[in-house]
Amino acid sequence: MGWRCQTGSITTYMPSLVIQKHAARRLHYDFRLEVGGVLKSWALPRGPSLIAGEKRLAIEVEDHALSYGSFEGVIPSGSYGAGAVLLWDRGTWEPDGDPVAGLVDGSLRFGLYGDKLTGGWRLTRMPPRGRQISWLLIKAADAAARPRNAPDILQECPLSVVSGRSIEALAALAP
Ligand code: MN
Numbered sequence: 581m582g583w584r585c586q587t588g589s590i591t592t593y594m595p596s597l598v599i600q601k602h603a604a605r606r607l608h609y610d611f612r613l614e615v616g617g618v619l620k621s622w623a624l625p626r627g628p629s630l631i632a633g634e635k636r637l638a639i640e641v642e643d644h645a646l647s648y649g650s651f652e653g654v655i656p657s658g659s660y661g662a663g664a665v666l667l668w669d670r671g672t673w674e675p676d677g678d679p680v681a682g683l684v685d686g687s688l689r690f691g692l693y694g695d696k697l698t699g700g701w702r703l704t705r706m707p708p709r710g711r712q713i714s715w716l717l718i719k720a721a722d723a724a725a726r727p728r729n730a731p732d733i734l735q736e737c738p739l740s741v742v743s744g745r746s747i748e749a750l751a752a753l754a755p
Contacts, residue, residue, distance in 0.1 A: 594672035597694050598649040599628070601668040601738075603747050604661050609668060609734075611638060611717065613690070615679050618643040622715060627734045628697060632721035638703060640713035652742060654754040664751040666740045669694040686715070695741045696733055699724025 595614035602610050602623075609627040612619035622638035629636050652667045671694035675682065682688035686705030692698055700720030705713065719725050726733075739746055 594674065594693070596646070596649055597669070597671045597673040597692055597697075598667070599669040599694065599697070600651070601627075601666040601747055602661065602663060603665075603751060604655075604663040607747075610641070610665075612644060612649060613673055613679070614646060614649075615683065617646065619646060619649055620683065622703070622717070624717060628717055628719070630697075630719055630724070630726040630730070630733050631728055632719050632725035635716040635718055638715040638717045640715060652740060652750070654751060656754070664747050664754070666745065666747050666750050667742045668738075668740065669696040670741055671695060671697075696737050697724075 596612075596619075597614075598610075598612040598619060600610040600612070602608055606625065609624040611622045611624055611628065614620075621641045621644050623641050624636055624638050626636055649670070650667075651665060654664050655662050671692065673693065674691040676689035676691070679688060679690075688703040689700070690702070691700055699722045702718050702720065703715045704718065705715045740750070743750075
C-alpha cells in the first residue's frame with residue numbers, strides 16, 4: 581500500500597488513504613489512514629462533507645491490515661460487518677506533523693490526495709463518553725472545500741473509484 585512519489589531528487593513515501601462505503605446493518609463510510617503499517621480506522625455514519633467547518637462524527641474502530649485497503653466485495657451474511665463494501669475513494673494522505681503524536685493527542689491535521697477528497701482536513705477527538713471513542717472529521721477552508729449550497733459529494737459521486745459500480749450493483753453480486 582502507499583505510493584512512492586518522486587519530488588526532485590527525494591523519494592517520499594506517501595501513506596495510503598482508503599474510504600470504503602459499507603452497506604452493513606446501517607450504511608456508513610469507513611475512513612482509513614495508513615499509520616505505522618496499519619490502517620487506522622473510523623466509521624462515519626454520515627460520511628465526509630466537503631463543506632468547510634462541517635463536523636462529521638467519526639467513531640474510532642479497530643485497526644485494519646493494509647491488505648484490506650484494496651477490498652471491494654460482499655461480506656457474507658453471518659459474518660461481522662456483513663454487507664457490500666465499495667471502494668468509494670482511494671489515494672494517499674500527508675500528515676501535518678507526527679501522526680502518531682497526533683493520534684495520542686486527539687488532534688490530527690492532514691492533506692488528502694484521493695480521487696474525491698482532497699485538500700486540508702482535521703480529525704479532532706471528543707471528550708470520552710462511554711466506551712465509544714468519537715472524533716470529528718472536518719474539512720479545512722481551502723480551494724477544495726465547497727459552499728453550503730453546493731452538491732453533496734456523497735450524492736454526486738456515489739460510485740466505486742475502482743470498478744465504477746454502485747453499492748446496489750455490488751450487493752446484487754452476492755451469492
Ligand atoms: Mn464498516
